[in-house]
Amino acid sequence: MLTVAFAVVFYLAAAVLALGLGFRIWEYATTPAPLKIPTAPAPRTRGGVALRLWREAVLFESLFKANKWIWLFGWVFHAALLVVLLRHLRYFTHPVWEWVALMQPFGVYAGFAMVAGLLGLWGRRVLVPRIRYISSPSDHLMLMLLIGIGASGLLMKYAARTDVAAVKSFFFGLMVFDWQPLPADPLLLAHLGLVVALMAVFPFSKLVHAPGLFFSPTRNQVDNPRERRHLANWARELEAGRS
Amino acid sequence: MEQAKETGGGADGSPDPLEIPDLVPGCMSASKPYAAAPELQKPLGFPGGLVEDWHDKAIEKMAELRGKYRSFRVFLDACVKCGACTDKCHYFLGTGDPKNMPVARQDLLRQVYRRHFTLAGKYLPWLVGARDLTAEVLDDWYSYFHQCSQCRRCSVYCPYGIDTAEISMAGREIMDAIGKGQKYSNEIIGKVRTIGNNLGLPKKALKATLDDLAEEVLEETGVPVRFPLDEKGAEILLVAPSADYFAEPHIAGLIGYAKVFHQAGVSWTISSYATEAANFGLFIGSYENMREIALRIRAAALDLGVKRLVFGECGHAWRVAYSFLNTLAGPFDFLDRRYPIPQHICEFTYDLMQAGKLRLDKSKNDHIRLTFHDSCNVARGSRLGDKPGGQFDIPRAILKACCNHFHDMAPDTIRESTVCCGGGGGLLTDELMAIRKAGAQPRMRALRQVAEEHGVTHMAAMCAICKAQFSKVLPMYGFDMEAVVSVHQIVSNAIVLGRGSDGSADRDGDGE
Numbered sequence: 149m150l151t152v153a154f155a156v157v158f159y160l161a162a163a164v165l166a167l168g169l170g171f172r173i174w175e176y177a178t179t180p181a182p183l184k185i186p187t188a189p190a191p192r193t194r195g196g197v198a199l200r201l202w203r204e205a206v207l208f209e210s211l212f213k214a215n216k217w218i219w220l221f222g223w224v225f226h227a228a229l230l231v232v233l234l235r236h237l238r239y240f241t242h243p244v245w246e247w248v249a250l251m252q253p254f255g256v257y258a259g260f261a262m263v264a265g266l267l268g269l270w271g272r273r274v275l276v277p278r279i280r281y282i283s284s285p286s287d288h289l290m291l292m293l294l295i296g297i298g299a300s301g302l303l304m305k306y307a308a309r310t311d312v313a314a315v316k317s318f319f320f321g322l323m324v325f326d327w328q329p330l331p332a333d334p335l336l337l338a339h340l341g342l343v344v345a346l347m348a349v350f351p352f353s354k355l356v357h358a359p360g361l362f363f364s365p366t367r368n369q370v371d372n373p374r375e376r377r378h379l380a381n382w383a384r385e386l387e388a389g390r391s
Numbered sequence: 392m393e394q395a396k397e398t399g400g401g402a403d404g405s406p407d408p409l410e411i412p413d414l415v416p417g418c419m420s421a422s423k424p425y426a427a428a429p430e431l432q433k434p435l436g437f438p439g440g441l442v443e444d445w446h447d448k449a450i451e452k453m454a455e456l457r458g459k460y461r462s463f464r465v466f467l468d469a470c471v472k473c474g475a476c477t478d479k480c481h482y483f484l485g486t487g488d489p490k491n492m493p494v495a496r497q498d499l500l501r502q503v504y505r506r507h508f509t510l511a512g513k514y515l516p517w518l519v520g521a522r523d524l525t526a527e528v529l530d531d532w533y534s535y536f537h538q539c540s541q542c543r544r545c546s547v548y549c550p551y552g553i554d555t556a557e558i559s560m561a562g563r564e565i566m567d568a569i570g571k572g573q574k575y576s577n578e579i580i581g582k583v584r585t586i587g588n589n590l591g592l593p594k595k596a597l598k599a600t601l602d603d604l605a606e607e608v609l610e611e612t613g614v615p616v617r618f619p620l621d622e623k624g625a626e627i628l629l630v631a632p633s634a635d636y637f638a639e640p641h642i643a644g645l646i647g648y649a650k651v652f653h654q655a656g657v658s659w660t661i662s663s664y665a666t667e668a669a670n671f672g673l674f675i676g677s678y679e680n681m682r683e684i685a686l687r688i689r690a691a692a693l694d695l696g697v698k699r700l701v702f703g704e705c706g707h708a709w710r711v712a713y714s715f716l717n718t719l720a721g722p723f724d725f726l727d728r729r730y731p732i733p734q735h736i737c738e739f740t741y742d743l744m745q746a747g748k749l750r751l752d753k754s755k756n757d758h759i760r761l762t763f764h765d766s767c768n769v770a771r772g773s774r775l776g777d778k779p780g781g782q783f784d785i786p787r788a789i790l791k792a793c794c795n796h797f798h799d800m801a802p803d804t805i806r807e808s809t810v811c812c813g814g815g816g817g818l819l820t821d822e823l824m825a826i827r828k829a830g831a832q833p834r835m836r837a838l839r840q841v842a843e844e845h846g847v848t849h850m851a852a853m854c855a856i857c858k859a860q861f862s863k864v865l866p867m868y869g870f871d872m873e874a875v876v877s878v879h880q881i882v883s884n885a886i887v888l889g890r891g892s893d894g895s896a897d898r899d900g901d902g903e
Contacts, residue, residue, distance in 0.1 A: 214548035360469030
């Protein structure tokens, strides 16, 4: 019963995440950007733009310019989350890829770093009046959700170990549509439940900042307006009958 | 938890230009521009006054913008409320009003957007801070979207590049669509579209001014520098902000352009049909109005048969010219493709300098100890020259070639981090003086630092709004109102007229 419930919920959440995010990206991609508005100084070539986006996505360059504390907490959280996610590949690969096996210990450190980064961000949200002012309940909830995922994961590693072999066979079963029993471990269920919630809200929340960055006209446009016209379709219609 | 500030005050304890104030909620909520009267609204295609079903019309307009502008959609979705921008707006730094924090300014619109266009906002508004568009919210829009100079400083620091300028433009566009327009901007747009310039200067007055200038320069230098108007077949059409024809220190800059053209030996002209570089269509976010104004320049260029288009010193104007003109009114295939279209007067002067065709006597500016204010929309919305960042380097190279004493202000207040003058984006109107003064505070403090540390006496700017705004607010901060000068005023002082040494450059005059 529990296994069936979680299996169904995981399928649904995965579908919502994939379709929702796909829809969001489609929306961004098909909405015109009628004017050249890169924040200057801006790169003059596509390659330069790719490099700019890479620096934003990987190094958080603009955030670094803005505020070293937010950068530190934010970057540590995101980098650690990436490592943690990669570590979790061991539940979805068999035999486990060698580099995934090698990075397992780092994945655990990253778990701590992730929670530390999140706590730092939350601390600022509560303690800095400017950021408290702009925060909605959802901003706090999102941090709680992520911290809950990180903390329950770490607890399973250090406090109440769960049967990881059974967890792995559950996820493998999900992937090949041959459901295997999920251990009824409360920590595990909490961990997975929160992950499902995160997947489901992703496309409908501020978490779309992830694809959003790559569609941000101030960051992804080439600085070449004097060389090329940049007409949106709706703007082209205004041209009819012009001298 | 708070970030330690790197800027620090001056050694002598003058205040940090970017000092973060305590929050003073609502302290600027009463700051509002005068409303546009029906006769100003209608010619621009807007309702005369607030329409009866303004709520529904506003949401309708929002839906339209959401479909027409990717920036609008991505920027409203992507913000994570990280707080990186919260201390970046000069109006926030000067007032402490939290709604002048860029993210909070955006949220005025975002809360309504979420209510109508997001799942969470429709069903759980309290959770995500979604709100209905009430009369009170609309009132906040009118106050705070007119406390944004669209300077884009916040967009430099946002990890997703969210540009509050885009949001305040959208906010104004929505308000125009429901009949809640701003007098200052809409009146000016009307004048450009009927008379050809922001000031409503008719051709006759313009001609008289230009003739006076020619006479003045002749008297002063003995050289017949021309100020041509509507001369068909001239090589260059100069499009300058109309303030250059009547205001100080703008007019001294215009004299500088004319002297540079004189030395270059090119024929040029001003058009009485398109006597305005500034394009206030940008301020109100109206593509259609921006396009109409841009098309006047195209028409003037075609009519006069010029080969090149050169823009005078003006910030938002140069942004529209550089970034949008080709899109709005191009292609300019009838112009000479060997030159940038359009070209900035600073690019023109710099090229001439590089070619060794200008003799500049720096000592003529020895009474001046100079600094440079990067105008926001030149700095963050355009480029000069071939290289990214040319908009910072070229004006400085020109100034250093013309003046022996040059000192930059604090690094986090110049170049891409420049703080706005406080008067841009349609705020240069008397009823907004309180916010204009407050917004100038970071720049005035940065100027105070270099004045105390390096004895700086003058600040050059290359924007009509910056010049007008500083002339007004400098005295409020204890400076001389004439401390602001045009870049080409400094050039005008230093330039050696005449063809004495077959136009070859004076090596001593080469500052770089």
